[in-house]
Amino acid sequence: MIKGIIVDDELSAIKSLKWEIENFCENVEISDSFTSPLEAISAINYIKPDCVFLDIEMPEMDGFQLLTKLVYRDFDLIITTAYDNYAIRAFKESAIDYLLKPIDTDDLIKSISKIRKNKKDSLLGKELQKVLGTFSINNSASKIALPLTGKIVYFDLEEIIYCKADGNYTEIYLKGNKREILSKKIKNVEELINNNHNFFRVHNSFLVNIQHIREYIKGDGQYLVLHDQTKIPVSRSKKEEILQILSL
Numbered sequence: 001m002i003k004g005i006i007v008d009d010e011l012s013a014i015k016s017l018k019w020e021i022e023n024f025c026e027n028v029e030i031s032d033s034f035t036s037p038l039e040a041i042s043a044i045n046y047i048k049p050d051c052v053f054l055d056i057e058m059p060e061m062d063g064f065q066l067l068t069k070l071v072y073r074d075f076d077l078i079i080t081t082a083y084d085n086y087a088i089r090a091f092k093e094s095a096i097d098y099l100l101k102p103i104d105t106d107d108l109i110k111s112i113s114k115i116r117k118n119k120k121d122s123l124l125g126k127e128l129q130k131v132l133g134t135f136s137i138n139n140s141a142s143k144i145a146l147p148l149t150g151k152i153v154y155f156d157l158e159e160i161i162y163c164k165a166d167g168n169y170t171e172i173y174l175k176g177n178k179r180e181i182l183s184k185k186i187k188n189v190e191e192l193i194n195n196n197h198n199f200f201r202v203h204n205s206f207l208v209n210i211q212h213i214r215e216y217i218k219g220d221g222q223y224l225v226l227h228d229q230t231k232i233p234v235s236r237s238k239k240e241e242i243l244q245i246l247s248l
Contacts, residue, residue, distance in 0.1 A: 002115055005047060006033040007040040007066065008055040008080060017053060017080065017103060024105050025112045037061040041069050050124055051076045051115045053099075057083070059168075059183065062147045065192075067128070074125035076115045144193055146172065146182055153180070157198065161226060163189050163207040173230070202242055203235045216246060 004021070008014050014033045021028050031047050034040035037060050044052060052075055056063040063079065079098035097111045118124050145154050155174070164171040165186035172180040172189075182189060190207055193199050201207050208224060215225040222239060224232040234242055 002028045002051060002112065002119065003031045003047065003049045004028060004051045004053060005031055005040065005044055005049045006053045007037060007058075007063070008033075008053070009035050009037075009058040009060070010055070011035055013055070013080070013101065017108075020103060020105060020108055021112075024109060028112055037063075037066045041066060044070055044075070045072045048072050049075050050119055051078060053078050053080050055079075056081050056152070057147060057183075062152075064145060064147075064152070073128055075128065076118055076124050077128045078111050078115075146180070146189075146192070147184075148180055148182060157193065157209070158211065160199075160209050161212045161228060162209060162230065162232060165205040177228075200238075200242065200245060202238050203233050206232050208232055210245060213246065216242065 006014050006017055008017070014035070018030055018033065021030060031049055032043050034043060037058055054063045054066065054077060056079060067073075067077070077097075080101060080103065081098060082101040097114060099107055099111065115124070118126070143154050144157055144160075145152055155172075159174050161173045161175065163186055164173065166181075168183070168185055170182045170184055170186045170189050172182055174180065186201075186205065186207055190199070190201055198209055198211050199207055200210055202224065208226070212226045212228070213224050214227045216234075217223050217225065222234045222236075224234060224242075226232065
């Protein structure tokens with residue numbers, strides 16, 4: 001018997017995949033399913049499934065972030081996604097299976113057959129380790145993976161000048177007058193790069209790469225001037241911290 005867990009923020013997608021598995025995949029049991037990635041992390045570590053069906057684009061936390069937070073990793077991963085893009089294809093080349101929504105029954109059966117063989121040969125999780133190794137390299141101190149609409153893009157952190165909050169979204173301003181829209185709150189973006197000391201939250205709405213700061217204008221209406229002449233307000237509560245960081 002193969003034990004599986006489904007993680008997808010869309011309940012309809014979970015129900016659809018469960019139906020496919022129950023009707024076309026013998027000896028496969030879905031132990032549990034989750035729309036919350038945080039809840040899924042605890043369950044995967046506890047249940048220790050043979051496989052995990054994982055959606056990538058989720059608002060609380062994307063699928064790749066979830067993988068890096070797991071303690072238990074000895075399972076086969078099947079990515080489920082609505083986007084057929086280069087980032088997902090790259091993971092497929094690393095021998096990780098993925099199912100494109102709406103899920104094709106024949107593709108699902110092939111994926112289950114592979115899991116069944118890996119379980120028999122005691123190879124569950126071997127391919128996942130390769131992918132996590134690659135993911136760790138790509139997310140070193142100099143790079144960050146950001147899930148944009150329909151794709152995941154790896155940016156050099158030095159490319160990012162500043163980030164601006166826009167409700168549940170964040171505008172990413174890059175060198176060369178480029179801008180990207182990220183479907184995450186700015187606090188989530190801050191968490192993604194919290195191991196890089198070059199970024200500082202100078203205001204509730206602004207996260208700045210301090211390498212791009214040109215001037216700090218003091219006074220009542222204090223603000224930063226970046227190398228591209230953008231003016232960024234500094235909140236009163238952040239004044240002392242930014243002065244220490246800039247050694248002023």
